[in-house]
Amino acid sequence: MRSYSLIAPAKINLYLEIIGDRPDGYHELAMVLQSIDLADRLQIAPNSIQGFRIHCDNPQVPTNETNLAYRAAKLMQDRFPSVFDRYGGADITLDKQIPIAAGLAGGSTDAAAVLVGLNLLWKLGLTQPELQDLASEIGSDVPFCIAGGTALATGRGSDLEPLPDVDSLHLVLAKYRDLAVSTPWAYQTYRQQFGSTYISEAKDLEGRRKRVHSGSMLSAIAQGDGEKIAQLLHNDLEKVVLPAYPQVLKLREAFEECDILGTMMSGSGPSVFAIAHSRQKAEQAREKVKAAIADPNLDLWVAKFINTGIQLASQVP
Ligand code: C5P
Secondary structure (H helix, E strand, O other), X not given: OOEEEEEEEEEEEEEEEEEEEOOOOOEEEEEEEEEEEEEEEEEEEEOOOOOEXXXXXXXXXXXXXXXXXXXXXXXXXXXXXHHHHHHOOEEEEEEXXXXXXXXXXXXXXHHHHHHXXXXXXXXXXXXXXXXXXXXXXXXXXXXXXXXXXXXXXXXXXXXXXXXXXXXXXXXXXXXXOOOXXXXXXXXXXXXXXXXXXXXXXXXXXXXXXXXXHOOHHHHHHHHOOHHHHHHXXXXXXXXXXXXXXXXXXXXXXXXXXXXXXXXXXOOOOOOEEEEEOOHHHHHHHHHHHHHHHOOOOEEEEEEEEXXXXXXXXXXXX
């Protein structure tokens, strides 16, 4: 039986607005999500143990049932038990390049790659919308990771509308290696501090959604105007994460001193990105921030916007 190697890109949030509470306990969101070429690589190979094993040489990555990639595999087993009985389990090897607990959907994109990989390995023929339905059971960002590119995400973050490609922009990303922010903590803290501003009436929710649709970020994307996109970056979670993590604020301020188009924290943080016109400008910003902060714990990457989600890198044989 064949084994597959897949590329699983990270995402950044160009826009993240928290609108209100949802009946399912999550937040009603409006986000613009963007894939970037900082990516994990996954190998999915059939095994003979009638179960799944996760392998990863990064000790920060759990290889048990708490790993989203494992949960994705178990979901496929539960959903397609007779196919699982026929084909057996799989060994899933993660080559982690995306930093962990960084607000870059690293765990979500690995889970998305497992769904795509098992769909191929088990010859299920599931369509992208069918895979995205399964993906939404694993986490809010997982459906986006399947298709990738540039998309408007509403509801819990899983209702997706593809947007025109913005693939000419470059970025520099930074994260303190030992700093992790819990996503539930960030949302709960936001609720405690800003819950009184939440919208709950159905008609008000609809109005807010329409406002996002006709808003300036979406028109900047439609025009492919990188400068405008960078000026309009927005993330409500910065309001709770930056005061609690002064290092992240310092990082953002260091990027503001560079020749970049705009800077923002991604998702629930603590990674910070800055958008640049060219790879050269992104590299210059990386060097300037590295020198300004001079902390051996600070990792920096130069990356590029891309218009793809999970990609097949190779199949053996
Ligand atoms: O969906 P996912 O498991 O990735 O979400 C992680 C956590 O982020 C949730 O448990 C919840 O605390 C918070 N969240 C939220 N509203 C969303 C998405 C995530 O409150 N729309």
